[in-house]
Structures are given as structure tokens and as C-alpha cells.
Amino acid sequence: MQVSEDVFSKVQAALIDALGVDDDEVTPQATMVGDLGAESIDFLDIVFKLEKSFGIKVATEDLFPKDILTESTYVQDGKVTATGIAELKKRMPWADLSKFEKNPRVQDFGDLLTVSDLCRYVESKIA
Amino acid sequence: MRWFWIDRFVEFVRDTRATTIKNISFGEEPIDDYLPGHPHYPHSLIIEGMAQTGGLLVSEAGGFRTKTVLAKVSKAVFHDLVLPGDQIFLTAVVQDRKATGAIVEGIVKVNGEILAEMELSFAFLDERFGATGLFAPEDLLRTLRVFRLFDVAVDQNGNRIHAPEHMLEAERQAAHGFELSRAVARSEPS
Numbered sequence: 001m002q003v004s005e006d007v008f009s010k011v012q013a014a015l016i017d018a019l020g021v022d023d024d025e026v027t028p029q030a031t032m033v034g035d036l037g038a039e040s041i042d043f044l045d046i047v048f049k050l051e052k053s054f055g056i057k058v059a060t061e062d063l064f065p066k067d068i069l070t071e072s073t074y075v076q077d078g079k080v081t082a083t084g085i086a087e088l089k090k091r092m093p094w095a096d097l098s099k100f101e102k103n104p105r106v107q108d109f110g111d112l113l114t115v116s117d118l119c120r121y122v123e124s125k126i127a
Numbered sequence: 128m129r130w131f132w133i134d135r136f137v138e139f140v141r142d143t144r145a146t147t148i149k150n151i152s153f154g155e156e157p158i159d160d161y162l163p164g165h166p167h168y169p170h171s172l173i174i175e176g177m178a179q180t181g182g183l184l185v186s187e188a189g190g191f192r193t194k195t196v197l198a199k200v201s202k203a204v205f206h207d208l209v210l211p212g213d214q215i216f217l218t219a220v221v222q223d224r225k226a227t228g229a230i231v232e233g234i235v236k237v238n239g240e241i242l243a244e245m246e247l248s249f250a251f252l253d254e255r256f257g258a259t260g261l262f263a264p265e266d267l268l269r270t271l272r273v274f275r276l277f278d279v280a281v282d283q284n285g286n287r288i289h290a291p292e293h294m295l296e297a298e299r300q301a302a303h304g305f306e307l308s309r310a311v312a313r314s315e316p317s
Contacts, residue, residue: 018201041198041228045248048223048230060225 003028003119007054007126011119014049018042028116036115050118056125063113063121065091069106080104094120131270132176133217139280141288142188146218147180147274153211168209170243173217173235174200177245181219181231183276185249188224190291191271194261198228198250205243213237219247227251264297 012026019036032038038046047058061067065088068074074084085101095117100108138146151158151168161169178197186195209215216236223230228250235243260267268290271277280288 041248041250044223044225044228044230044250045199045201047225051223060227 003116003123007119007122008115010053011050011115011122014046014053015115018045018049026115028114028119030115031111032113032115032118033111050122054122054126056122058125062091069109075106078106080106080109092121094124130175131179132172133179133274136180136274136276136279137216138218139184139187139276139288141280141282142185142221142224143283144218144220145180145184146216147176149176149215149217151209151211151213151215158211166211168211168213168215170203170205173205173209173215173243174203174245174247176215177217177219177231177233177235178247178249180217181221181229181233181247182249183271183274184219185221185224185229185231187276187280187288189251191264191267191294192260194252194256195229195249196252196261197247199248200245201230201248202246203243204245207237207240207242209237209242215242222246263301264294265301268294268298 008028012023015021015026015032015036016023019038019042021036025036030036032043032046043060043063047060047063050056051058068080068084068087068091074081074087080088080100085097085104088095088097095112096114097112100112133147133149136145136147138144153159153166155168157169157172159166161167182195182197183191186193214237218234218236219231220234221229222232228248231247231249233243233245233247234241235245271290277288277290282288
């Protein structure tokens with residue numbers, strides 16, 4: 001799924017500013033945590049910069065549906081259940097969950113989000 | 128050495144903005160020790176002063192119960208050095224606040240000129256970091272009085288802000304405990 005050039009360049013600028021990374025590191029496929037080194041506190045900064053840049057409101061739960069990752073209805077033996085995956089897809093239609101689905105360990109969820117996912121999320125908010 | 132890098136609040140509007148002053152004296156150890164022969168006030172301590180100003184600003188909105196810590200210095204640009212005899216004004220302005228933390232923009236001025244600009248992120252620690260606050264409420268209250276925070280603090284409607292009741296109660300309890308310990312000491316045979 002393509003994202004617009006304008007959205008990508010603004011998201012890229014926010015990530016360069018918030019994470020101190022180079023522009024060539026912020027590729028659409030780069031993961032926020034694994035590739036760009038984002039830590040939990042960086043997301044507060046990233047969200048602030050995206051809100052400012054796009055004039056949107058970002059709820060933390062949109063990016064990290066904590067309840068799905070902790071409640072027993074959705075998690076068993078450290079893995080997100082089929083019901084949980086279905087709920088994640090419903091709430092995060094902008095995220096590419098195909099890789100996560102293959103081995104949905106809760107501990108891996110933090111490194112799921114890519115730059116493309118973030119761009120599609122922003123597009124869903126400004127649409 | 129006390130780890131306080133502000134002297135006094137001169138402006139405080141709840142969850143919005145606060146300004147503190149810090150008088151720079153040649154008598155302070157870091158001035159001459161930081162770069163011997165070139166006495167100036169270290170930039171890192173100016174950042175810490177802004178963190179104390181902004182941290183107290185965002186903590187007050189939660190009645191000083193929030194466990195607030197400086198989590199990130201996103202930006203810190205300095206245009207000049209601070210020298211002995213200078214009085215610096217540190218203004219913190221809340222840019223954003225969420226359940227997990229807040230972002231504050233900081234402007235430092237000397238003689239009306241902008242000396243430094245910064246952006247700081249604060250994290251609000253949750254229950255994983257313990258049930259009690261980072262400071263004893265009675266100790267923090269005493270520090271806030273020294274900073275004269277309650278002399279200038281107002282809410283967004285301009286109404287005076289007073290010390291939170293839970294801090295006053297902690298202070299009463301501490302004073303009561305002190306009186307009891309003195310009474311016990313007096314009653315013991317010497």
C-alpha cells in the first residue's frame with residue numbers, strides 16, 4: 001500500500017528530529033524500534049511532532065493497544081490469540097500485521113511498527 | 128552541595144508556563160571547576176535548571192503526586208556563555224501533556240537576550256516504579272516554599288494556588304513525630 005510523498009516527508013522529518021537519525025535511515029520499511037532505535041519515551045516526542053505537523057490528535061492506545069496485549073481474552077502463553085489478532089486488525093487497519101501473525105509473541109509487538117505503518121496511520125487520521 | 132539549580136519562581140501558571148531565576152555567583156564550585164581558568168556556568172546545569180523548572184510545572188498539575196523524571200533532552204541550543212554576576216531567567220512552556228508524560232519548551236534569557244533554547248520530555252513513572260513519590264511530601268513542600276512557588280503560582284483563571292492538602296498533612300505528621308521524639312528524649316534519664 002503506497003503512502004503519499006507529502007505524508008512520508010513530514011513523518012520522516014518528525015522521526016529525524018525526534019530520534020536524531022539520518023534521512024537515509026528513515027525508509028518506509030524501517031521499524032521504529034529495531035531499525036531506528038526508538039525507545040518508549042521517544043514515542044511521546046514522535047506523537048507530539050506528528051500532531052503538530054499534521055494538526056491531528058494521536059491517542060497512545062491507537063499505536064499500542066495495551067489491553068489486547070495484556071488481557072487473557074487476547075493473550076495465551078505469551079502469544080496473541082486468533083481473537084486478539086482479529087481485534088488488532090480491526091483497530092489497526094493501517095498496520096501490516098502479516099509478519100507478526102506468523103509468530104505473534106507479545107514481546108515482539110513493540111518492534112512491529114514500521115515507518116510505512118506510521119504514514120498510513122497519519123493518512124487515516126487526516127482523511 | 129545541594130542539587131538545586133534554580134533560586135526562585137517569579138511566574139507560575141498551572142500546566143501552562145513557569146519562569147524561575149538563578150543568580151550566578153563566582154562562589155559556586157562548578158563555575159571555576161568546570162573549565163579552570165575560564166569561569167562560566169556549565170550548560171548542563173542550565174539544562175538541569177530548566178528540568179527543575181519544567182518538572183515542577185508539570186508535576187503541580189497532579190498535585191505534586193506524579194513521579195516526574197526528565198526522560199529526554201530533545202534539543203538544547205546555546206548561543207552564549209553564562210558568566211559570574213549574570214542572572215538567568217528560565218521559562219518553561221508546556222507544549223503537550225499525555226498520561227505518560229509531557230513535553231516542555233524552554234527559553235533561557237540573560238538581560239532580555241535569548242541565551243539558550245531547549246525542548247525537554249518528562250516521563251510520569253507508573254506503579255512499576257513504586258507506590259510512593261520520589262520525595263517525601265513535607266521535604267518537597269519546604270523546598271517549594273524556599274523557591275517561593277506559592278507566592279506567584281496561579282491557575283489558568285488567575286486564582287492563587289496553595290500548597291496541596293496532602294503535603295500540608297504530611298508536614299503536620301512530620302512535625303508531630305518530631306515533637307514526640309523530643310518528648311521521649313527529654314523523659315529519658317541522662
